[in-house]
Amino acid sequence: MRTIHLSLILGVAAGASASAPDAPLLARNPTLSSNAIAFEFGTDIWIVPKAGGQARRVTSGPGVESSPRFSPDGEWIAFTGSYDGNPDVYVVPTGGGNPKRLTFHPGQDQVSSWTPDGKSVLFSSSMDHGNSQPRLYTVDVPGGWPKPLPLPRGWIGSYSADGSKIAYIPNDLWQPEWKRYKGGQTTPIWIAQLSDSKIEKVPRINSQDRSPMWVGNTVYFISDRAGRYTLFSYDVNSKRVSQLLSPEPIDIKSASEGPGGIVFERLGSVHLYDFASKTAKKVPIEVSDDLLEVRPKLENVGSQINGADLSPSGVRAVFEARGDIFTVPVEKGDARNLTQTPGIAERSPIWSPDGKKIAYLSDASGNYELHVADQQGNGKPEVVKLTEKPNWYHGLAWSPDSKKILYVDQSLRLYYLNLETKKVTEVDREPYYWFGDAMNPNWSPDGKWILYTKRLKNKLQAVFVFNLDSGKTTQITDGLSDALSAVFDKSGRHIFFLASTDVAQTISVGGMSSMAHPVTRSAYVIVLRSSDPSPLSPESDEEKGDQAPPTGPPGPPDRDVKIDFEGIGQRILSLPLPPANYEGLVAATPGTVLVLRGQPVPGQGGGGYTVLRFSVQGRQATPFAQGVFGLTTNSKGDKALIQGFGGTQIVPTMAPVQPGQGAVNTAGMQMMVEPRAEWRQMFFESWRNMRDFLYDA
Structure with a gap:
């Protein structure tokens, strides 16, 4: 065991000393009592004298312990613990001991604060909701069933001294690290009268207000209304908002009130704001830990x-x-x-x-x-x-x-x-960024052409080829459908690709119309040479009569890829596959392609891809694999590497x-x-x- 200062860049900066006295800390979510500060570090709860010094570990369970909060008398610490694989509310004596579990809901129960009398812990949970929006509850320290507050939703809260009101955040921001966010999920602070649920709103102009702390007639909180998160106050009598600290380059991340002041976290360091002097100072903390994780x-x-x-x-x-x-x-x-x-x-x-x-x-x-x-x-x-x-x-x-x-x-x-x-x-x-692999480039079998897709001005993708000898780019598809996943057949005589005419609504990234919209695509083949017959021409069994057998061995295949661009649009043929949400193609042996079929609605379900093997000669698709998450073939196309529910497999592509x-x-x-x-x-x-x-x- 050794003594260190908790560096944010623990081992990050080469040659940096872990015991540098001015190193930033990794202490999170501090809480304050009359004589001590508790904080989370390394998934455990620690406590240190209010003036700073050597910290002492309070919890050492195998799970994650977070969000510590002192009881009003400083004798207990409530925290969120994940001892049994689920975040629940626990309390532990300040002097240490066996944590006591207070909630048993199979979802996240997040500690917020205490009731003023110290008999119950305030926490947020979705235990009574069919959606993810939490409510505020209290649970008694001796145990019992949690009791909801008369508010439809709530995340973090702090009671007035008499317990008749609560300052709280009605909703949680799904991405708290989103700086300068001004959208519809900004977090206001509301003050609720618990007797009739009447609401008073702390004045703001679309700011992010967090960590409400009720002390006397003042609600303290942190806010980005000054550009960066710093400390503010709201006088419940005068209705006036005041800025208490100037913003610094690094935001205040969390804050908690206690006797005589507020402790807050900035860059992992703990700072103490004193009500009397109206100043803040950094609290020097040292932690002795074996740090098995390193x-x-x-x-x-x-x-x-x-x-x-x-x-x-x-x-x-x-x-x-x-x-x-x-x-x-x-x-x-x-x-x-x-x-x-x-x-x-x-x-x-x-x-x-x-x-x-x-x-x-x-x-x-x-x-x-x-x-x-x-x-x-x-x-x-x-x-x-x-x-x-x-x-x-x-x-x-x-x-x-x-x-x-x-x-x-x-x-x-x-x-x-x-x-x-x-x-x-x-x-x-590619002129427009979109989700997924851009362009999906691949080589022709002779290495003289590069095949890829690119978005046009209408945001639909088209198939392009680039010739290395001439340096010329040519668009093959007309851009009236969304074409993707174009691949050269291993024979060099065909190109396979997917296309959709009903994908348009999914193109709107910012609009709700792009959510959960069924998409269907069809698979196509392009005949590259005008002299080649259609691989899908009608078949007919005919009597051939007596014919002389062929003489001599067949000549070597012509591996040079030749593309006749004139009339190529008339040589694009639909493969006999029913339309579905096909999401990718992988070339196999000459004349065969592996088709990845996703869920009917993109992004819905987690069953992986169903892979079909389509043979031009057989003119039909047969099942190849199920539950696939990753698929690639070797350069010959006769072997496939599959990653999926069945593990990782290397298999022939012919069966x-x-x-x-x-x-x-x-x-x-x-x-x-x-x-x-x-x-x-x-x-x-x-x-x-x-x-x-x-x-x-």
Whole structure:
């Protein structure tokens, strides 16, 4: 056990001392008694003298303890505890002891404060509601059934001294970290007369008012009405609102009243506002904790897989798990951790078609760059800086000759990189950001064309191709329907895609009309060469009579992709599939495509995709897999990597998937987890997210 100061950037800043006296704290939600301050730290409740000093742990349960509140006499601390897998109201003596559970509702019961007589705890809960809007309740310390306040809803509250009124927040903001929010979910403070439920509203102009605290004839609260959250007061007699503290660069996060003052949290540090002097000062706090959470440990990360791809032959898969890159065999051999870099995030691995390399994104330099590594982990990876300015990338795809890589940046520009010359070529740009993977780029089998989708001015997507030799882009579909998930057939003679004519209402992100709207799509095939026959022309069995057998072996297939653009719109054919909410296509062997069918209403239900296998030759779709969340195929299209309810499987694409078939054993995906290094990476990645996607700089 050792003594530390609770640094917000615990191990974040390289070389920073954990015992620096001016380090910010990780103390949350402080509460005040006549001689002590209690707060939450590391999922436990701690207590420290009012003047500061060495803190003492009050609770040490295996669950999360939060929102401590002193009783009026300072003898008890009420808190929200998750000991039994559910947040409920507990009380514990200030001197320590066995916490006593007061509520047993199978939902969240959130401690707010106490009744003035100290006999009951005020808390919020949705126990009597069919929706998520909570009400305020009290529960007696000796036990008993919770009693609702005569208010239809409420979140946080504070009683007047005589208990006849309560200052409270009627609704909770679903995203409390949304700064400068001025929409319909702003949080006012209301004062209710409990005898008749009559309401008085604290004056405001669309501000966020939080943490109401009733002391004497004054309701104190924190508010962003001055730009940043700071301390205000409302005189219930004069009806006047006063600002008590000047706003600082860092907001006040929470506050609680007590004898002689208010304690509040700012940047994880505890501050005490004194009523007499009307000044605030930081309370120095030290905590002695063993901090088991920061110890390095060996952990299996097979359940934390994100990105995945298949080797060309399908005997191994490459996974991104907890920021490292692994390859795992389907049958023989061991799992390999190719990167072994705690505190560095490696993402989006793809296996080259020649089987020699694995490319992925890494933030080892502080920003994401492309790394190209040996598939067995030998030597150091080749590092390619894709852009001069820091950027984010997705949609990585190898060219068939393993010499180029496609990618899309955060500005939705589509590029390809020549790995031999390091030349980057811009292909196109998506003009409108939308949810999901933008553009869905992929290569033609001969590597001379890039296929993708892009939104037009009408916000509908169309199918485009880019020719590497000419540098010319051509739109294929007419833009009168929403086309997506275009893929080249492995033969190079066709393009498959999905399209919808009833998707329009879902395009409105900000409108309620986009909510829970059924969408249907149909699947189509484009015949690329004008000389090729229709793959769906009418069939007829005819007697052929005596014919001479063919002489000699068949010649090699023509792998050059040729696109005749003249009249191509007349060569777009509807596949014989009933319209449904198809959400993706994955090319399999030549003439076959895997179709991902979602729930009838997008976003509703959690059953995963139903995957169908459509064969042009058979002209029908057959069931392939159920309950699928992720699907990719190898470069040949004869093997599929499936992630779903049945686990992770590598299976042939020519027949329906059987339970347990080709199960990938991820038990060997072990890595050394170093929490401090991971927290450092998480901190800076969070900042990069803000820098690159939120702020205009």
